[in-house]
Amino acid sequence: MPYKIGLVGKPSVGKSTFFNAATMNNVDEAAYPFTTIEPSVGEAYVRVRDAAPDFGETPDPRVGFYHDGTRYVPVKLVDVAGLVPGAHEGKGLGNKFLSDLNEADVLIHIVDFSGETDAEGEPTENHDPREDIDFLENELDQWYLGILEKGIERFENKQRQPDVKLEVELAEQMSAFKTNKNQIKKLILREGLDLEPGSWSSEDRLALASSIREETKPMVIAANKLDTENGRENFEAITSDEEYSHLEIVPCSAHAEKALKNADDQGLIDYWPGKNDFDIVEESGLSEEQVQGLNEIREFIEEFGETGVQKALETAVFEELGLKYVFPGGADGLGDEHGNILPDCFLVPGDSTVLDFAFEIHSDLGEGFLHGIDCRENRQVSGDREIENGDVIEIVTTN
Numbered sequence: 001m002p003y004k005i006g007l008v009g010k011p012s013v014g015k016s017t018f019f020n021a022a023t024m025n026n027v028d029e030a031a032y033p034f035t036t037i038e039p040s041v042g043e044a045y046v047r048v049r050d051a052a053p054d055f056g057e058t059p060d061p062r063v064g065f066y067h068d069g070t071r072y073v074p075v076k077l078v079d080v081a082g083l084v085p086g087a088h089e090g091k092g093l094g095n096k097f098l099s100d101l102n103e104a105d106v107l108i109h110i111v112d113f114s115g116e117t118d119a120e121g122e123p124t125e126n127h128d129p130r131e132d133i134d135f136l137e138n139e140l141d142q143w144y145l146g147i148l149e150k151g152i153e154r155f156e157n158k159q160r161q162p163d164v165k166l167e168v169e170l171a172e173q174m175s176a177f178k179t180n181k182n183q184i185k186k187l188i189l190r191e192g193l194d195l196e197p198g199s200w201s202s203e204d205r206l207a208l209a210s211s212i213r214e215e216t217k218p219m220v221i222a223a224n225k226l227d228t229e230n231g232r233e234n235f236e237a238i239t240s241d242e243e244y245s246h247l248e249i250v251p252c253s254a255h256a257e258k259a260l261k262n263a264d265d266q267g268l269i270d271y272w273p274g275k276n277d278f279d280i281v282e283e284s285g286l287s288e289e290q291v292q293g294l295n296e297i298r299e300f301i302e303e304f305g306e307t308g309v310q311k312a313l314e315t316a317v318f319e320e321l322g323l324k325y326v327f328p329g330g331a332d333g334l335g336d337e338h339g340n341i342l343p344d345c346f347l348v349p350g351d352s353t354v355l356d357f358a359f360e361i362h363s364d365l366g367e368g369f370l371h372g373i374d375c376r377e378n379r380q381v382s383g384d385r386e387i388e389n390g391d392v393i394e395i396v397t398t399n
């Protein structure tokens, strides 16, 4: 199951542009709200350093692709439309919005840093992007709070039964958020609360809901439309504002990424996602306007290192979710039964062991597990050895 990244944000911030740029599908884009009614799902990629060249080979990826030492590993990208004030109460597309959000492993909050769209996505001037960041966090916290309150009620209703545990009841009620009793208990204690919700103030409840939200819905902010002058000013201001220093904020121009992908598609330029440069292939095929546009984009990616679309995806997957990447390999050669070299690259939770990895590939490999072979070192490794980025591991089983 590929990991799922949810794109979220108020209307007109550039979600569809980002989505299209990252997946090169064609979904309607426009400067008016609710263009996207259904969440669109597509395939995007995160880059990892391919292991095959270390063995003097060129890989044959089964999914994704390879270029110049880099493997592009697929992840699912979902454009989750429907963030409106009161979404947590079911307003707008509220309930559908929340269930779509819940399916995402990690979120990218696209924020219009140009300040040229208001809270509803209508054109305005000097809107403070901080309001949008606060707004989403607050919507999510209120949603979590509502469910936390139900869990508290459930616990209080069961008080006369023996062996009722608060963390068990709360975890059960909040199971859709992929939490568990240990995590809930840890967060209750971290908030300095005791296991008796009758003594919690409403601030305590909100703080707890918020900390459960932070742990279970990791999020990156894509500071979009940084190709505008106001965008840069807001970016400077917000990244030096201490109240926002806990957030991962990635400078971004979805628009630039889309333009580069389009030009690359048409054979006008040669561009690889995430690079800070591109080559013009067909100078004569470009209008003066296009050359000017490409020059502006070149300045942008030189300044920020890239358009930010790849960086946002990779920050979500590797920093926020903390995934690692690993290749199933063979100690006697990297080819599979068809002679394909390192066809697969797996993204796994950061604390995975070699045994976890075996189960990840196939439950049969996990169940019949004997030991692993670290193909780089040509050495036997045990099931409890932790996976490291770029590992090439063969699983040896009883069958």
Ligand SMILES: Nc1nc2c(ncn2[C@@H]2O[C@H](COP(=O)(O)OP(=O)(O)O)[C@@H](O)[C@H]2O)c(=O)[nH]1
Pocket (backbone or CB within 6 Å): 009, 010, 011, 012, 013, 014, 015, 016, 017, 018, 028, 029, 030, 031, 032, 033, 034, 035, 036, 224, 225, 226, 227, 228, 252, 253, 254, 255, 256
């Ligand atoms: N200047 C600038 N405009 C952008 C950027 N990304 C999107 N836009 C524009 O913002 C408007 C809304 O974009 P859209 O992708 O439809 O937003 P959505 O409603 O969030 O899906 C469109 O006019 C886009 O061309 C960007 O990086 N820079």
Ligand SMILES: [Mg+2]
Pocket (backbone or CB within 6 Å): 015, 016, 017, 028, 029, 035, 036, 081
């Ligand atoms: Mg849209």
